Amino acid sequence: MNKDLQEYSHKRYNILTGEWVLVSPHRAKRPWQGQNETIPNEQRPSYDPICYLCAGNTRINGEQNPKYEDVYVFTNDFAALQTTSPNFFINEGLLKAQSEQGICKVVCFSPDHSKSLADLTVIDINKVVKAWQKEYMLLGSNDIINYVQIFENKGAVMGCSNPHPHGQIWSQSTLPNEVVKKDERQSAYYNKNKSSLLGDYLKQEIQANERIIYENEDFVVLTPFWAIWPFETMIVPKHNHTNITEISDNECLAFADAISKITKAYDQLFECSFPYSSGIHQAPTDGKPNTHWHWHMSFYPPLLRSATVKKFMVGYEMFGSPQRDITAEQAVERLKSLVD
Numbered sequence: 001m002n003k004d005l006q007e008y009s010h011k012r013y014n015i016l017t018g019e020w021v022l023v024s025p026h027r028a029k030r031p032w033q034g035q036n037e038t039i040p041n042e043q044r045p046s047y048d049p050i051c052y053l054c055a056g057n058t059r060i061n062g063e064q065n066p067k068y069e070d071v072y073v074f075t076n077d078f079a080a081l082q083t084t085s086p087n088f089f090i091n092e093g094l095l096k097a098q099s100e101q102g103i104c105k106v107v108c109f110s111p112d113h114s115k116s117l118a119d120l121t122v123i124d125i126n127k128v129v130k131a132w133q134k135e136y137m138l139l140g141s142n143d144i145i146n147y148v149q150i151f152e153n154k155g156a157v158m159g160c161s162n163p164h165p166h167g168q169i170w171s172q173s174t175l176p177n178e179v180v181k182k183d184e185r186q187s188a189y190y191n192k193n194k195s196s197l198l199g200d201y202l203k204q205e206i207q208a209n210e211r212i213i214y215e216n217e218d219f220v221v222l223t224p225f226w227a228i229w230p231f232e233t234m235i236v237p238k239h240n241h242t243n244i245t246e247i248s249d250n251e252c253l254a255f256a257d258a259i260s261k262i263t264k265a266y267d268q269l270f271e272c273s274f275p276y277s278s279g280i281h282q283a284p285t286d287g288k289p290n291t292h293w294h295w296h297m298s299f300y301p302p303l304l305r306s307a308t309v310k311k312f313m314v315g316y317e318m319f320g321s322p323q324r325d326i327t328a329e330q331a332v333e334r335l336k337s338l339v340d
Contacts, residue, residue, distance in 0.1 A: 010022075016198070018185055018322055023323070055072070055111040071127045074105065079102075083101055102172035117259060118166050118267045118274070135169050140285030142171070145285055147285060149171065150168075154278070156272075157302060158302065186198070214339045218254035218255070219237055233326060235255070282295035
């Protein structure tokens with residue numbers, strides 16, 4: 001790696017979105033006089049009688065959860081998208097709007113209220129992966145659904161309103177902004193080179209071996225060259241699969257293993273239940289071949305220096321472009337040392 005990248009300000013290009021991130025490694029040496037917080041050492045019970053996600057409990061809408069024993073999926077009681085929205089389009093000069101339909105679901109990873117993905121076994125995480133596969137197929141087969149977004153917000157700092165281990169799935173009739181960017185970039189590359197953009201990038205990363213945190217037979221966990229968040233990571237399948245339904249049972253286990261490794265490393269980094277937003281980007285369910293897609297899972301954690309110091313997107317980042325102080329390579333060295 002060019003040593004200048006570790007010492008001097010520069011920009012890095014995101015091949016999946018066509019956008020740049022400003023990297024300022026010299027700023028990491030400045031003293032910190034910003035906000036510090038006390039992180040409570042919370043010990044949650046395995047069952048919380050007032051948690052609306054715990055097995056057997058009644059949710060706010062009056063429905064009762066079954067006594068589920070592993071993964072439980074249900075339609076979100078407060079869904080951001082509706083199937084009942086009428087079709088409309090408004091185009092009045094510079095004012096544009098259109099209707100959006102969709103289905104939102106909640107995925108409880110475990111009946112154990114005290115756990116997170118980092119605390120689950122690979123076998124239990126594999127059950128979550130299987131649920132994601134099932135919901136992608138089920139929702140994607142609906143005529144009104146053209147994209148299925150699987151994601152998790154972990155921790156109150158990421159806006160998670162309930163600590164019970166769970167994620168969400170929002171499916172909708174159009175492609176969201178980030179997916180449109182990645183769809184266009186991957187399509188253009190595939191049409192020009194007849195190969196996967198992310199697949200070719202992964203080959204280069206494996207050869208360089210500078211940003212890889214962990215790999216098994218089927219997946220690589222790395223910090224992308226263009227990472228924005230301090231300890232951002234990506235899980236990439238080694239085979240050019242367009243979506244998660246295309247991976248075999250063995251690959252499912254390997255994917256679960258990769259999730260287990262990085263989430264456990266996160267928790268060890270600052271000795272806390274590490275907050276993040278994670279999500280899977282994969283091919284739309286619009287009936288097109290989408291052979292240019294190479295699915296992947298990203299983790300965007302906000303913590304920067306410790307369990308109490310967060311990375312905020314403010315100032316220049318709100319009005320200019322994203323910026324980071326520690327380089328991707330420096331982040332990798334810290335995370336790599338924590339992987340068992």
